[in-house]
Amino acid sequence: MTADAGSSREDAHTVERRETPAVAVVDAETPGNVGTIARAMKNFGFADLLLVDPPALDPDGEAYGFAGHAREDVLPNASELSFEELVDTYHTVGCTAVTNEDDRGHVRYPFSTPAELAERLASVDSRTAIVFGREGVGLTNEELARIDEICTIPANPEYPVLNLGQAATITLYELQDLALEETQLPDVERTRAPEPLLERCFDAWAGLLGEINHPEPKRAKADRLFRRLVGRADPTEGEANTLLGILKRARDRPDRTDDSD
Known part of the structure; x- marks a missing residue:
């Protein structure tokens, strides 16, 4: 032993x-x-x-x-x-x-x-x-x-x-x-989304910044802040997929012609 x-x-x-x-x-x-x-x-x-x-x-x-x-x-x-x-x-x-x-x-x-x-x-x-x-x-x-x-x-x-x-x-x-070995709360282990999926979120974010014409000199800082924010949040796979879908939808939205439309 x-x-x-x-x-x-x-x-x-x-x-x-x-x-x-x-x-x-x-x-x-x-x-x-x-x-x-x-x-x-x-x-x-x-x-x-x-x-x-x-x-x-x-x-x-x-x-x-x-x-x-x-x-x-x-x-x-x-x-x-x-x-x-x-x-x-x-x-x-x-x-x-x-x-x-x-x-x-x-x-x-x-x-x-x-x-x-x-x-x-x-x-x-x-x-x-x-x-x-x-x-x-x-x-x-x-x-x-x-x-x-x-x-x-x-x-x-x-x-x-x-x-x-x-x-x-x-x-x-x-x-x-x-006194208690367990409570009524389910023993659910929170799992962070896989890194490739998170990288797709970061790519979609970068694409969105370009789509909305975010100032070029400020994009690196915006990318970094978004990465740090997601990094601290530890999103699940489901949360990351939802975030990715929203970012892609925002990036790929149909172009607007002009304000009168």
Whole structure:
């Protein structure tokens, strides 16, 4: 076995045994908040909902009403536990909008954005919980002091505070690769048109410049700009064929006799 092969198998084993993070909600103020988070979990592949001091969740109430299809599995399978059990059992990531600016205040510092967190947690083999606090005040300093790391969503400094459902949805969206193997979007590989076809487009463009009597000294620059524009666009074969057809049609248009016609 080569070193590369051994490394690949080890990496595959690590990914296979890494658990999808749980989502914990501490002292939710309304059942609707819990339902909204459960729905976001269902959207992005998370299943393990942990509730600390939750409100009553009536199957006929707003929690189940807000949960969408998560009412069928995520919400009824939620586990209730104490905050002490949460921090003792899981590697905890506390979500907050308010951070400290540097290490002079280390209760809310250092911190990661959800995107940074997603990249790092992909290689962490530990029972992990993403922890959200109350709708009004979030997680307290006392709670954050017992949490392992901090996550925050970059936002307008004049108003960085999101409501609980928004914060959970954005965070879980960024972390979805930790939970989902695929999404509803088709896995379509974009293929650049073959170079001979693109060269025909460039020739047609040059022919059009001559047909419209574009000033001769400016044609080289126009050719170059068009080539660079198409080069950055990476057109597909279908797009290039359509472009070529339009350029040829414009170049080969019937001559106009005079303005009176």
